[in-house]
Amino acid sequence: MSAELDGIRILIVTSNTGVERDELLVPRDQLRALGAHVTHAAVEEIDVHTFRHDLIPSEPVRPDMALSDASIPERSTSW
Numbered sequence: 001m002s003a004e005l006d007g008i009r010i011l012i013v014t015s016n017t018g019v020e021r022d023e024l025l026v027p028r029d030q031l032r033a034l035g036a037h038v039t040h041a042a043v044e045e046i047d048v049h050t051f052r053h054d055l056i057p058s059e060p061v062r063p064d065m066a067l068s069d070a071s072i073p074e075r076s077t078s079w
């Protein structure tokens with residue numbers, strides 16, 4: 001794991017359906033590999049229905065939290 005983005009916090013926000021799988025997972029995984037703390041929030045904390053090529057259903061992805069549970073710390077040195 002690289003430390004290039006160590007200490008950086010990133011929030012990815014999606015709906016719970018109609019999400020292109022690679023547009024969610026590729027950046028999420030690459031950012032994590034660079035050391036960022038990445039959180040995926042969806043409208044609801046239930047599986048996100050993903051697709052390939054906009055039409056082919058793919059595996060569901062479980063978000064880390066519901067969007068309503070996401071918050072910005074009062075004071076953060078990461079910003």
